[in-house]
Amino acid sequence: MASLRNRSLLFRILQQARPCWLRLTGIAVLGLLSIPLALLFPLPLKIAVDSVLGHQPLPAFMSMSWMPPSSAGALVLAVGLLLAIGLLTSLQNLASWWLQTYTGEKLVWDFRAQLLEHTQHLSLSFHDDRGATDPAYRIQHDAPSIQYIVIQGILPAFVSFCTLVGMLAVCATIDLRLALIALVITPVLFLLTRACSRLVRERSIKVKEIDSSAMSIIQEVLGSIRVIKAFGQEKREYERFVRRSNQRVDGQVRLARLQAVFNVLIALTISAGTATTLYLGVQRVRAGAISVGELLVVMAYVGQMYEPLRLIASKATELQTWFTSIERAFALLDEKVDLHEAPNACELLRARGEVEFRNVTFYYGSKCGLRNVSFRLPPGARVGIVGDSGAGKTTILNLLMRFYDPSSGQVLLDGRDIREYRIADLRRQFSVVLQDPLLFAASIAENIAYGEPNASNAQIMAAAQAANSHKFIAGLPEGYESKVGERGAQLSGGERQRISLARAFLRDSPILILDEPTSSVDVKTEAAIMEATDALMRGRLTIMVAHRLSTLKNCDMILALDHGELVDQQASVQPASFFGWSNSHGYAAQEATEKLNL
Ligand SMILES: Nc1ncnc2c1ncn2[C@@H]1O[C@H](COP(=O)(O)OP(=O)(O)OP(=O)(O)O)[C@@H](O)[C@H]1O
Ligand SMILES: [Mg+2]
Structure with a gap:
C-alpha cells in the first residue's frame, strides 16, 4: 500500500x-x-x-606496443x-x-x-x-x-x-x-x-x-x-x-x-x-x-x-x-479553487453600475452571514449600509466583489449574474477602501498606485489631494517616497486610511466601495474626506458602510441590516423615518441631529 x-x-x-x-x-x-x-x-x-x-x-x-x-x-x-x-x-x-x-x-x-x-x-x-x-x-x-x-x-x-x-x-x-x-x-x-x-x-x-x-x-x-x-x-x-x-x-x-x-x-x-x-x-x-x-x-x-x-x-x-x-x-x-470562472465567461469592460441582490443567503461554513437579502441599486446611486457590528455589512461587499459565492440566490451586475463575468474583469469594476486598510512595505507613492501601476506622479498627487492626504505626505522627510513599513506600521491608523482612500480614488472604477472609510480619522478630517469623496461619487455607484450617521448624510439610499437580514430599505434619508430607525438601533436622536446637521 x-x-x-x-x-x-x-x-x-x-x-x-x-x-x-x-x-x-x-x-x-x-x-x-x-x-x-x-x-x-x-x-x-x-x-x-x-x-x-x-x-x-x-x-x-593496457599493453602498448611502444612501451x-x-x-x-x-x-x-x-x-x-x-x-x-x-x-x-x-x-x-x-x-x-x-x-x-x-x-x-x-x-x-x-x-x-x-x-x-x-x-x-x-x-x-x-x-x-x-x-x-x-x-x-x-x-x-x-x-x-x-x-x-x-x-x-x-x-x-x-x-x-x-x-x-x-x-x-x-x-x-x-x-x-x-x-x-x-x-x-x-x-x-x-x-x-x-x-x-x-x-x-x-x-x-x-x-x-x-x-x-x-x-x-x-x-x-x-x-x-x-x-x-x-x-x-x-x-x-x-x-x-x-x-x-x-x-x-x-x-x-x-x-x-x-x-x-x-x-x-x-x-x-x-x-x-x-x-x-x-x-x-x-x-x-x-x-x-x-x-x-x-x-x-x-x-x-x-x-x-x-x-x-x-x-x-x-x-x-x-x-x-x-x-x-x-x-x-x-x-x-x-486544494480546489472553489470560485470558478465560467468556461465562456463574458468580458466586462466598464459596467454601468446597476447592482441587484436576489434572495441572497450566505453561510461562512455553518455560520449565517446573510439571510434572504434582496435589493436593487440603480447606477450612480449613493448607498449607505448601516447595522450593528456583525450584522452582515462587510459580507454584502464581499459577495458583490465575488470574494465568496452566495450559498443561494444571485448577485447581479448590470442585469447579469456576476458568476457569468470573468473574475478579473469583475474585480476591475471596483475601487475599494477596506475596513482594515492594509498597506504594503513600499513607498507611499507605490501604495497609492497599487491598483494602477502606470499612474503618473501628477495623478498620484491628485488622488492624494482628493483624499485629503497630500499635506501630511508632503510634510514627511521623504514625501511620496517615504516607506510605510510592513503592513503600513510606520503610519497612524488615520494616515493609513487616507492613503488607502487615495489608492481607491486613483483607480477610476464605476463602483466605489467604502467600508467605514472614516472610522479612524478625526471629525475635521472626516468632513474634508467626505467633501472630497462627494466629488468622486459623482457618476458612479457608491456603496458606503458607516457606523457614523454624519457619514451617511450624502447618501440617497440606505440599507439597514440586522443579524444578516435586510430590515429596512429607504429610498433616501428621510429625517423622520431615519430617526425612527436610528433610535431603534441605538443611535441617539441627539447624535443624529448633530451629525446630520438638521
Ligand atoms: N471569515 C468569516 N468566517 C466566519 N464567519 C464570519 C467571517 N466573516 C464574518 N463572519 C461572521 O458573519 C457575520 C457578519 O459579518 P460581517 O463582517 O459582514 O459584519 P459587519 O456588519 O461588517 O460588522 P462590523 O460592523 O463589525 O464590521 C458576523 O456574525 C461574523 O462573525
Ligand atoms: Mg464590517
Whole structure:
C-alpha cells in the first residue's frame, strides 16, 4: 500500500520536474560517467602489485606496443593512470556540482512560484480557515523537498544502482563466486530499508506538523507584538513557543535515533559482507584461483560497491521525510479553487453600475452571514449600509466583489449574474477602501498606485489631494517616497486610511466601495474626506458602510441590516423615518441631529 503510494508520488514528482528534464538528463549522464572512473580506480593498485612488484604481465588491454615490458614502465603507467583518474573525477564532480545546484534551485523556485500562484487563487474561505502560516510553511519549507528528492535522491540512487551493476559485472569476470558472496547482503539491506522507511515516514509526518504550528506561534507573536506588550503576555507566549519547540525537539531526536540505529545496522551488515569476501578471497588466492592484485581489485570494488548500496539504503529513509514534505506541498496544490470562472465567461469592460441582490443567503461554513437579502441599486446611486457590528455589512461587499459565492440566490451586475463575468474583469469594476486598510512595505507613492501601476506622479498627487492626504505626505522627510513599513506600521491608523482612500480614488472604477472609510480619522478630517469623496461619487455607484450617521448624510439610499437580514430599505434619508430607525438601533436622536446637521 505504502509502496504504491510512493510509486504514484514518485510519478507525480517526475512530472513536476519535467520542464527541467534536459538538465536532469545532463546530471544523470555526468553521474554515469563516474562509473568507468570508479571502475578504473583500483586498477593502478593492481598494476603496482601484480606487474611492478610482482612479475605478471600488464592486462592485455593496457599493453602498448611502444612501451617496454619493464616494471619501470608499468609503474609510470600506474602513477599516470592514478593522476588521470583523479583529474577526470574532479572535473566530473565540478560539472555535476554546478549543474545540480542550478537545476535544484530552478526546480524549487518553479515549484514555489506555482504554489504561491495557486494559493493566491484559492477562495477567501480557504484563507479564513487555514490562516497564513500553514500555506507559507508549505511553500517555503516543504517545497524544497522536490530538489532533495530529484537531485539528491532519485538521480544518485539511479547512478548508484548502475555503478553497483557495473562493479558486480567486473567482479564476476574476475571471480564469479566472490561476486555472488559480495552480493548476498543486498536482500538484508533491502528488508532493513523497508522496515525503517515506514517508521521514519510516520514520525516525520508528526514532526512536520509540530514544526508548522511552532512557526505559526512565531508569526502570531511577531504580528501581534503590540497587543502582547500591551497586555504583558510575553512570558506566556514564550512558554507556549517553548512547549511546542520541546515537542519538536523530542520528535526530531526520536527520528534521528531511528536513523542512527538504521545506519549502524547497515554498517554492520556491510562489514559482515566485506569480512566474508576477504576471508573467502584469501582462500581463493591460496588455491591459486586469483592473483593478489585481483583480490585487491575485488576488495576495492566490494568497498566501493557497498557505498552505492549504503547510499541507496540511507537515501530510502531520508526520502521518506522528503516525501512527507512534498506530499504536504502537493496537498496545497490540490486544494480546489472553489470560485470558478465560467468556461465562456463574458468580458466586462466598464459596467454601468446597476447592482441587484436576489434572495441572497450566505453561510461562512455553518455560520449565517446573510439571510434572504434582496435589493436593487440603480447606477450612480449613493448607498449607505448601516447595522450593528456583525450584522452582515462587510459580507454584502464581499459577495458583490465575488470574494465568496452566495450559498443561494444571485448577485447581479448590470442585469447579469456576476458568476457569468470573468473574475478579473469583475474585480476591475471596483475601487475599494477596506475596513482594515492594509498597506504594503513600499513607498507611499507605490501604495497609492497599487491598483494602477502606470499612474503618473501628477495623478498620484491628485488622488492624494482628493483624499485629503497630500499635506501630511508632503510634510514627511521623504514625501511620496517615504516607506510605510510592513503592513503600513510606520503610519497612524488615520494616515493609513487616507492613503488607502487615495489608492481607491486613483483607480477610476464605476463602483466605489467604502467600508467605514472614516472610522479612524478625526471629525475635521472626516468632513474634508467626505467633501472630497462627494466629488468622486459623482457618476458612479457608491456603496458606503458607516457606523457614523454624519457619514451617511450624502447618501440617497440606505440599507439597514440586522443579524444578516435586510430590515429596512429607504429610498433616501428621510429625517423622520431615519430617526425612527436610528433610535431603534441605538443611535441617539441627539447624535443624529448633530451629525446630520438638521
Ligand atoms: N471569515 C468569516 N468566517 C466566519 N464567519 C464570519 C467571517 N466573516 C464574518 N463572519 C461572521 O458573519 C457575520 C457578519 O459579518 P460581517 O463582517 O459582514 O459584519 P459587519 O456588519 O461588517 O460588522 P462590523 O460592523 O463589525 O464590521 C458576523 O456574525 C461574523 O462573525
Ligand atoms: Mg464590517
